Amino acid sequence: MSLPSRVKLIDVGPRDGLQNEKQPVPAAVKIELVHRLQAAGLKEIEVTSYVSPKWVPQMADNHEVMAGITRQPGVRYSVLTPNLKGFEAALLDKPDEIVVFGAASEAFSQRNINCSIAESIQRFAPVVEAAKAAGIAVRGAMSCTVGCPYEGEIAPERVAYLAGLMKGIGIQRVDVADTIGVGTPLKVKAAIEATLKHFALGDVSGHFHDTYGQALSNTLAALQMGIWNFQSSVAGLGGCPYAKGATGNVASEDVVYLLHGMGIDTGIDLDALVDAGAWISEQLGRPSGSRVARALLAKRAID
Secondary structure: OOOOOEOEEEEOHHHHHOOOOOOOOOHHHHHHHHHHHHHOOOOEEEEEEOOOOOOOHHHOOHHHHHHHOOOOOOOEEEEEOOOHHHHHHHHOOOOOEEEEEEEOOHHHHHHHHOOOHHHHHHHHHHHHHHHHHOOOEEEEEEEOOOEEOOOEEOOHHHHHHHHHHHHHOOOOEEEEEEOOOOOOHHHHHHHHHHHOOOOOHHHEEEEEEOOOOOHHHHHHHHHHOOOOEEEEEHHHOOOOOOOOOOOOEOEHHHHHHHHHHOOOEOOOOHHHHHHHHHHHHHHHOOOOOOHHHHHHHHHHHHO
16 A cells, blocks of 8 residues: 655635634634644645625635734645635735635535536636736635535546536646545545546645544545545534535544554644644634544643
8 A cells, every 4th residue: 555655734724614603703813723723834724715705704804814824934825716806805915825616516516606517617717817827826626526415426427527627727736525524435536536537646635524424534545546635624623504414624633643643744743733723612612623632632631
């Protein structure tokens, strides 16, 4: 079994993790979370999104958050931009990378962004063009690559179709996301294989939710294929607003513990990451969603 010697994590907690919180999270808390993540060794952080505050009020402070971050050299700060208006707003804050998103499910695309898959790509094309003209990297988030709350199981051919469309408009790398956490290793492998028909191995990342407790198994399956980019969320923050019962992203602490236990380097200080997760969980008034964090914090209390 050949595994990567090093893995890079993108922590999506400040954006994907916090966007669905019912109570407003102050910009100062979001800024501090980014600072704690980069201090723990994260080199890629998804900070915020430029969407209508009518639809995602939690991200209405995007300019304040981006302006408040003390940027570290070597850290990539990415933001979500759903359309050209969002990109133009983001451009003022000089992100290192923008993220556009599409679904491998037609029904999910209609429910999420009110258009077909093909129409969503047409909408993103000018955004990608503008970003590349400005020297900003572009990532494509591919949601529902193994299952959809409306359509059920998603065929790999649908994933390949979406990946091909994204490649066609110039997107540089993509995320294979199990948005509702129903994936199992063989299904995830099939989705990744479909994506690899259009993107190189180093340009594909895994983004797994832990609704059914399969996220770490799916991470291992992706590692065995040579995938070395993954997305996770500190303290397991986040969920899917369009999928009833879908729990959060896999916790960054749990992924790092797995990787370090396999001798795979991440450049991340696990103890500092656990502290960051404990801090944001305290700010939100609930326990961390990371099993590893809860175990290590309990051990610290005993020691």
